[in-house]
Amino acid sequence: MSTSPVTAAAVKPTLSTTYLPAEVEQPRYERWVAAGYFRARADTERPPFSIVIPPPNVTGSLHVGHALDHTIQDSLIRRRRMQGYESLWLPGMDHAGIATQNVVERQLATQGLSRHDLGREAFIERVWQWKASSGGAILGQMRRLGDSVDWSRERFTMDEGLSRAVLTIFKRLYEDGLIYRAERIINWCPRCLTALSDIEVDHTDDEGELVSIRYSDEIVVATTRAETMLGDTAVAVHPDDERYRHLVGTEVELPLTGRRIPVVADGHVDPTFGTGAVKVTPAHDPNDFEIGQRHGLPSPIVLDERGVITAPGPFQGLDRFEARPAIVAALREQGRIVAEKRPYVHAVGHCSRCGTTVEPRLSLQWFVHTAPLAKAAGDAVRDGRVRIEPGELAKRYFAWVDNMHDWCISRQLWWGHRIPVWYGPEGEVVCVGPEDEAPTGPGWRQDDDVLDTWFSSALWPFSTLGWPEETEDLARFYPTSVLVTGYDILFFWVARMMMFGLYARDGQQPFNVVALHGMVRDQHGKKMSKSYGNVVDPLDWIERFGADATRFTLARGANPGSDVPVSEEWCQGSRNFCNKLWNATRFALLNGAHTGGDLPAYEELSTVDRWVLSRLQHVIGEVDEQFERFEFAKVCDTLYHFAWDDVCDWYLELTKPVIEHSPATQRVLGHVLDQLMRLLHPVIPFVTEELWLALTGGESLVIAGWPAPDKSLVDDAAEADIGVLQRVVTEVRRFRSDQGLKPGQRVAAQLSGLAAAGIAEHEPLVRSLARLERKGDGFQATATLVVGGGITVALDTRGTIDVAAERARLEKDRIAAQKERAGAAAKLGNVDFLAKAPEQVVAKIRQRLAGAEAELARIDAALGALGERSRSEVLAEASTPPATQGRRVD
């Protein structure tokens, strides 16, 4: 074993034969944290780079979607940190209003208690207790993944500072007339007993029953929600509808109630749908509410907050779903049902939290007047201040912000930011805003409701940096550099951060780039769900394959904006890759690779060294571009192939014969691995750190510099030479494989033409990689491999060659080459092509033609060189016993 003096391997830790992530990851992470590498400073000269984490719910634990999201962010942050940016990745959590309240309420329920038994203050206290004991499991799991977040800046949306930001912006919006209180139809969840915003409602195609009800001899209306008829205050028809024109202004009797309601004309009614007549229930349908407003209709509420009928009469007290058939039955008794009810599939809204069918309900709530805010949010993307990646998703963004409805922000919950509004004895607003002490006055009381969780999330990029104070952090790290998140919350979160960020910071955008990724799916592109049983637990993978393998698997599928399929098999592949790196470095260290001192002078480098250095420069350039474009899949692909193919399969094999005695190669190998570890570190931080430390003895890869391509190391000649060498080796190997020669079996050969091809010095390498012996006495060339480029390999394969098989192969190659030649020739014979195609392309085609002709010549030469005898003939005359037939015995 080599012990070259410049080798530090002897004093470096020896590496085990297999990489065992479980042994190194957690301690390594804690050392990084302790060293303060992740802590960003506001007072340095370095350029800033900042990302705020999409705050996971305090109730959440790390799922594979987080793992993807975090891997991407960590890669960006780690690369910028290595590039010398003052990099801040700010962690934190969201208080998750409904979700968290539900968790604690369920806990209470097991003790037979409701939140009302405790009262508001005690309940909130209970939620904080829950958070302290069971909340935030995800934070520990982020450590397992290796997230290089700045823990010293961890925030929570219910922090004092963030709460102050919420109150401050509420007051400003209110004073600017952008927040108002009004009676509107809102989405109401009869189970959660709160209002929901539009995006908290999921629509599914449900099968309902459409019943047609005769309101009068001339008017029939249809509905899927028969129970709402108790709240009807009109029938509407289109103003131009001839069938009903004479009835407009008259009244009809509302069945079951005895009430008389007017027939009104309203342009909203579609005369071609159904009968062209619509029942109008202003208190329980958004359309009807607007019709009611236009015609000054009353809006009686007939369902209470739990969806129970309140209208006096026989149906009072019935749940909405019990009332529906009861009312239909009663109508039928009166002969009011025109046709049999028929199945009808239509979109029905469900509470995104609990799945309960949402009930549109007239209610007094607080709203954000979004039009001006949304306009600004759209413009910031339109004028390029904020870039959405991939660009195609910007269309979706525009579609959303350009059609945004006002945002209902009040929630009838206890857990959250309580609306900072106080009412006087008459219910009038007497005080709004972030008063340091609760304002008091005769008969004053604060609004009972809390704000939508997304209200505080919308402030996240600047509230976490100290706003409304003009802090150092805010000046330094805002606007944040990139926002990374899944396209699924483009509307929920991104659009709202844009609205509030631009508003709060007077037009300053919350982030410069929005990098969207897709959803993690299984290996067949299916959505992960518990019912399919295809849900991946990232912690399980981390446990079994390592955090790096988990991260690499995710990053490797992460094309901008597109979904990421993963499977355990692929994670195993990633684990194998990490192990490959491990073993390559282990081999390198055992053979004197090191990083001490400058690279050898260029003249001292072999062609092989020059080749690998040249390849490395290309790789650095490619990876940089791919990172800039958020093409993580390509980053992984580029590095995977460079590491595995170029470095391991070729460079290490090519240098094996010389490395022991070549200080230059030892130094180059050390350099290549050093650079490779740096390039891979953002994606797979753990294994690269271990290997880099062993290789360089440096402090930490986390704070090491990011590679830059060195153009002076690009060597086209070396790449061409090694390309030829690879071709020769591959051709010989192919021949050997086809002929059933054992890989270990040496075959005597004579190589010629290497000098003319400029790779004479590499003959020993070709021989060792292709396992070719020098010709000895009695050498008899029985087969000649014509590789091309004037290179031939004469082999002594007595008794081993299947001439027929080789001929068949060559004939096949010949057909392909002929086809190739014909194609190229046809092109070059095309006058239009020659006239119109760019010169570069014509030149390429000429090259192709020349290449095809050379290949044909090569094949013909090979065919000529091939003996006439078939395998059977060879075997027939062979005197060797059957067991070793076809095998040359050395």
Next chain:
RNA sequence: GGGCGCGUAGCUCAGCGGAAGAGCACUCGGCUUACAACCGAGGGGUCGCUGGUUCGAACCCAGCCGUGCCCACCA
């Protein structure tokens, strides 16, 4: 009902105007002293269909078929 996207090797996906690619799977041969979580070689695709534009189309256009997602206040 609107909008967006996708159909390329058995699977998952790159390529997006000038010679069909990768990973996994598959076949064959190998423990060649870094690695069998490995090494070497190989098979496999009229690039959804039909037209069009072009000297040239997997790539651009139109239509069709299939498929996925998002948005939606037609009872």
